[in-house]
Amino acid sequence: MEIQTGSMPRETLKETSLQPKVAIVLLAAGMATRMGPNGGHKLLAAFDGMPLVRRSALIAMGSDAASVTVVVGHRQDDIRKVLVDLPVTIIANPAYPAGMASSLTTGFAAAAADDTEGVLVMLADMPGVTTDDLNRMITAFRDANGASIVRAVSQGKRGNPVILPRSLNDAVLRLEGDVGARHLIETSGLAVTDVEIGDAAQIDVDTPEAIIAAGGTPAGTV
Structure with a gap:
């Protein structure tokens, strides 16, 4: 897969300057407990010749998002090392052992400084998600004037990533435990726009077997 990270043309920036802006929050703090005691860190598994977390960050950077924030926790020194030269906020x-909600709230609060109308929550362990997928979701958010939740789906089945409008800020910051945004999406009362991205919306790599099946090489193996 080719990962494009070039800057946007000047005329494109002018066209999108008045449209709702989106910040990406890349969640990379999990403990990877399903990898087993000798399974290595899933986000350091090699995909396309680079650690998965770096590849995910490059995909996010190549999109039309205004900024990329990476939330780290477990083995954060190793994660930071492979991202050190990238223009992302880390x-x-x-509180990462408490579960996903703590990372979601950490990233959501940090991205608030970027003055965007929406936050695209992206999981770093989903190798099938592409820059084009992210851009189609951002376009759907802009088409809804920033008032709709946008959710990636696979054949109609809900998945990830998701874009949450800023109107949900307080509700997101109240999340607790090992939960993501699914319950919030279902109870928000906001319109939900589904964007079909195929199997990528459902594929994450929580085990060494899943990494291999998705075309990667677990960390620490040849």
């Missing part, structure tokens, strides 16, 4: 979540 935020530590000291």
Whole structure:
């Protein structure tokens, strides 16, 4: 897969300057417990010749998003090392053992400084998601004037990533435990726009077997 990271043309920037802006929050803080004691860190598994978390960050950077914030926690020194030369904001979540909600709230609060109308929540362990997928979701958010939740689906089945409008800020910051945004989406009362991205919306790599099946090489193996 070719990963494009070039800057947007000047005329494109002018066209989108008045449209709702989106910040990406890349969640990379999880403990990867399903990898087993000798399975290595899933986000350091090699895909396309680079650690998965770096590849995910490059995909995010290549999109039409205004900024990319990476939330780190477990083995954060190793994660930071493979991202050190990238123009992304890295935020530590000291409460990462408490579950995904703490990382989501950490990233959502950090991205608030970027003055965007929506936050695209992207999981770093989903190798099938492409820059084009992210851009189609951002376009759908803009088409809804920033008032709709946008959710990636696979053949109609809900998945990830998702874009959450800023109107959900307080509700997101109240999330607790090992939960994501699914319940919030279902109870928000906001319109939900589904964007079909195929199997990528459902494929994450939580085990060494899943990494291999998705075309990667687990960290620490040849």
